[in-house]
Amino acid sequence: MKKRGNFLFIEKNDDVYTLSMTPELQDDIGTVGFVEYMNEDTLNVDDTIANIEASKTVIDLASPLAGKIVGRNEVAISEPTLLNSAKTEENWVVKLTNVDEEAFNLLEEA
Amino acid sequence: MDQDARLDYLIDYLLKDNEKMKQYKTDTVDEKIALFRALCNIRQPEPISEQFVKVQDAFLTQWNNERHVTSLHDLEAIQPQLYLWQGDITCLAIDAIVNAANSEFLGCMQANHQCIDNIIHTRAGVQLRLECDELIKAQGRKEPIGKAKITKAYNLPSNFCIHTVGPFIDQRGVSPLREQLLASSYYSCLALADEYQLGNIAFCCISTGEFNFPNQRAAEIAIQTVTEYIRDTRSKLHVIFNVFKDEDLQIYQTLLARKE
Numbered sequence: 001m002k003k004r005g006n007f008l009f010i011e012k013n014d015d016v017y018t019l020s021m022t023p024e025l026q027d028d029i030g031t032v033g034f035v036e037y038m039n040e041d042t043l044n045v046d047d048t049i050a051n052i053e054a055s056k057t058v059i060d061l062a063s064p065l066a067g068k069i070v071g072r073n074e075v076a077i078s079e080p081t082l083l084n085s086a087k088t089e090e091n092w093v094v095k096l097t098n099v100d101e102e103a104f105n106l107l108e109e110a
Numbered sequence: 111m112d113q114d115a116r117l118d119y120l121i122d123y124l125l126k127d128n129e130k131m132k133q134y135k136t137d138t139v140d141e142k143i144a145l146f147r148a149l150c151n152i153r154q155p156e157p158i159s160e161q162f163v164k165v166q167d168a169f170l171t172q173w174n175n176e177r178h179v180t181s182l183h184d185l186e187a188i189q190p191q192l193y194l195w196q197g198d199i200t201c202l203a204i205d206a207i208v209n210a211a212n213s214e215f216l217g218c219m220q221a222n223h224q225c226i227d228n229i230i231h232t233r234a235g236v237q238l239r240l241e242c243d244e245l246i247k248a249q250g251r252k253e254p255i256g257k258a259k260i261t262k263a264y265n266l267p268s269n270f271c272i273h274t275v276g277p278f279i280d281q282r283g284v285s286p287l288r289e290q291l292l293a294s295s296y297y298s299c300l301a302l303a304d305e306y307q308l309g310n311i312a313f314c315c316i317s318t319g320e321f322n323f324p325n326q327r328a329a330e331i332a333i334q335t336v337t338e339y340i341r342d343t344r345s346k347l348h349v350i351f352n353v354f355k356d357e358d359l360q361i362y363q364t365l366l367a368r369k370e
């Protein structure tokens with residue numbers, strides 16, 4: 001199941017929720033030149049996941065869901081333009097667990 | 111030292127770092143002020159002598175107060191806690207004025223550029239750039255859009271400056287993300303003002319100038335965000351919408367009258 005929130009896609013596979021870039025977000029920010037993840041593993045709604053510097057903007061990505069980070073797209077640190085890719089396996093940002101399924105269900109359909 | 115002598119001293123000091131600026135004419139006071147402003151605008155955030163700051167502060171205090179300074183008492187609320195005022199934001203003597211900054215966060219560095227970031231930094235004094243430089247260095251990265259940072263206002267009649275970077279609108283136009291980021295800029299400034307227990311704050315029309323946000327939509331977002339913030343947080347903040355252009359005055363007058 002796939003949802004969207006805070007200009008990110010959220011894809012649920014069992015208990016793991018993968019957050020990735022939406023085409024709208026990619027178009028708005030331009031070519032990504034720098035990615036820095038926050039160190040905290042626990043996120044609340046609207047907490048910053050990562051700082052991004054792109055050709056058109058400098059932006060903090062805010063989490064649409066509360067949860068625990070179990071994976072970060074570390075490759076994007078050395079290769080930031082992966083976040084401009086159209087493929088989820090390249091443009092994903094973080095993977096979360098301990099997400100309230102009810103909160104996920106309430107998000108907008110992707 | 112009178113104003114003229116102060117200007118000569120300040121220009122002389124700053125020209126030592128910028129020999130090429132010597133070509134500027136300095137026959138009249140206005141030309142001297144333009145050169146002084148230009149030199150401050152392009153100056154990197156490097157340490158400065160105490161003597162310079164002393165003379166600069168004396169000059170700016172007089173220069174800033176030669177104008178009519180407006181405080182909250184001079185204004186009449188158009189709605190509870192909301193005010194509309196047209197003029198130069200650096201003439202306000204209130205708790206905090208909002209500066210439309212950019213992600214570099216050091217203030218406008220184009221000589222004599224006619225933007226709000228430029229005039230705020232010019233009239234506040236060189237200390238403002240030094241404080242912004244410390245903040246942005248401590249952060250270790252550029253300032254994201256939609257956040258806010260507070261500094262002292264130095265020689266401005268107000269007490270604090272709250273700096274926010276609004277969204278930039280390119281040929282693709284306004285998007286939901288950019289609208290949300292503009293709202294976020296307003297929200298972040300309000301939250302910071304309350305965190306510092308300020309009584310009042312004046313917003314410029316964030317993102318509408320150099321950043322191309324359409325004036326009407328920007329005003330709608332500004333008023334909606336402030337109104338919702340006050341309602342949801344029960345904030346006691348008094349909020350001044352500061353407009354500069356007649357176009358913005360019209361837009362805000364219409365929007366604020368309609369909501370009555």
